[in-house]
Amino acid sequence: MxxxxxxxxxxxxxxxxxxxNKVVAEVKNISQQFGFNELITPIFESSELFKKPLGEQSDxxxxEMYTFNDRNEDEITLRPEYTTPMIRAAISNGLLNNLPAKFFGTGQxxxxxxxxxxxxxxxxxxxFENFGSDDLFADIEIICLANTLLKKLIPNSKFTLHINTLGARENLSDYKKILSKFFNNNQKFLSKDSLDKINTNPLRILDSKNPEDSVLIKKSPKLIDLTSKTDLNNYEEIKKSLTGLGINIFEDxxxxxxxxxxCHTVFEFKSNELGSQDTxxxxxxYNGLIQTLGGKNLPGVGWAGGIERIMLLMKSIPKKQENIHLAILDPTFKLHAIKIYDFLIKNNFSVYWNxxxxxxxxxxxxxEKRINYLIIVGENEKANNNFSLKNLSNGKQVIVNIDNILDYLK
RNA sequence: GCGAACGUAGCUCAGUUGGUUAGAGCGCGGCCUUGUGGUGGCCGAUGUCGGGGGUUCGAAUCCCCUCGUUCGCCCCA
Known part of the structure; x- marks a missing residue:
């Protein structure tokens, strides 16, 4: 089978x-520098946690959700994203009393x-999620964090920050209505895929890759016309700060x-080395989301990164090799050999025998494994209670014992 | 969910219009060499040809189904 x-x-x-492991280690490093605390939540949650916040009509x-009934008929879903579980956990555990509340996590x-x-x-x-602050510094900080992480992990890859503002939540719902109306009046200029989204998710028509849609998209009402002056100024300030930090931005x-x-600031770091799944x-x-999930009316900003996608751009990492290899010449010398093995391990060397x-x-x-030292355990060594230590880079070999071997190893 | 290409040894891949027992390189094991090095030489094992069914005297090769991977759409990290 x-x-x-x-x-x-x-x-x-x-x-x-x-x-x-390198990605996770670097994430922990950077979280420390930027003052984010780790928050790990369960792999599965009540289905309702996801349905409304992500959008009943979202794909x-x-x-795409793995949903099943538990034995007592509770409806459970394997988490499809991490922001809502993190908010749920922050609310469940009263973590939103000291603001800003900055959390990060990694997981499946x-x-x-x-x-x-x-x-x-x-x-x-x-x-990475930052709950409770409306300050533009939070937007800038969290984007800067993302950029720093990517630069650390994939220093030789090019990636670009795509950025946009959706304006305030109220403007956005007005805009969706205006868009639906506009697309409904111009159905014959839309692709089949886009037609299906007119009433469910008109925003997604805007980023359609289908050339059939491009003419109409150009003529469509612009969100920017509904966005308030304050919001636009804020957006300008964010962009200016990011450019000042030397981040390549592409306004989209x-x-x-x-x-x-x-709502408001949205962004994606994209690479053109990845093919179709390039984010x-x-x-x-996500101002308003915390309240939707039963918390206080607090703003929030955050992002999610795909570890597998980052790994696709990483160079391979050489495994840390053992630095000492044993050569035991006969089964009857094993008991003698294990003494030096144990001694070296206790002194923090890494030792291997094949x-x-x-x-x-x-x-x-x-x-072949580029190991520095070889310890030979043969008949002579066993008889004299010592070991032969060979330095493989210069070929020199000395007789040592447990009391003095450390003098010969660096 | 839609469209296309691909699937042969642990890995990378050959395999002619269907024809005996399915191949190469790398890797692996043994020996040359019973206590001293990267080479070298000689031998050896690789396998449900992704799986199932069909056509045929005969299928890795043709047909159907299925599973998987990759690419595009879609979606998103």
Missing amino acids: KINPVRGTHDLFGDEINKF VVLK MFRRERPQKGRYRQFNQIN PNLVRGLDYY LIGGGR YKYNLKKSLSFAN
Whole structure:
């Protein structure tokens, strides 16, 4: 019986796990620098946590969630995103009393989509969320954090910050109505896919890649005309600050996000080295969401990053090698060998033996793995209660014992 | 969910218009060499040709179904 991994899921090992661990380590580093605290939430939640905030008509809710009934008929969903669970956890545990409340987390998300490069059914996200502040500094800070992280992890890749403002939540709902009306009056100029979105999610027509739609999109009412002067000034200030930080920005008035809760600043870090799934990090402001989930009326801003997508752009990371290799020449010398093995481990060296009683093989092995030292345990060594230590880079060999071996190892 | 390409050894891939026992390189194991190095030489094992069904005297090769991967759409991280 051979059982394969479920479609869209992967096992992590070798170079991939090294990359994965590096991402997580760097995330923890940077979170410390920017003053964010770790918050880990369960893999599954009540389905209702996701349905309304993400949008009843969004694709994620409509066809991508892994939802099932528990034995007592509670409806459970494997989390498809991390922002709403984090808010839920912050509310559940009274973490919103000291503001701003800055949290981050990494973990698996689940969406039932067609797998593709950079798109998997179980995938890992990094999330940074800042609850409770309307200050533009929060927007700038969290985008700067994202940029810093990407620069650290993929210094040789080019990525661009796409940015837009959706304006205040009230303007946005007005704008959706105006857009629906406009598209309804011009149905014959729209592609089939876009027609389906007129009433459910007209914003998404704006970022359609279909050339059929491009003429009409150009003529469509502009969100910017509904946005207040204050909001536009704020947006300008954010862009100016980011440019001042040396971040490459691309202003994209058609950038909208797929989840319903966004307003004001929205952004995506994109790479052109990834193909179709090219967004490394996406996020924005979500004023009103915390209240929707039963908390106080607090603003918030945050982003999510795809760990697998970042890993696709990372160079391979060499495994840290053991620095000492054993060569045990006969099974009867094992008891003698284990003494030095144990001693070296206790002194923080890493020691390896490949279970082969053959000096030549041990040398070849150590060479191939670029191990610095070889300890030979043979008949003479056992008889005299010592060991032969060979420095593989210069070929010099000395007789040592447990009392003085540390003098010869650097 | 839609469209297309692909799937042969642990890895990268050959495999002619269907024809005996399915190949190469790398890697792996053994020996040359029973206590000293990266080479070198000789031998060896690789396998449900993704899976199932069909056509045929005969299928890795043709047809159908299915699973998976990749690319595009869609969606998004």
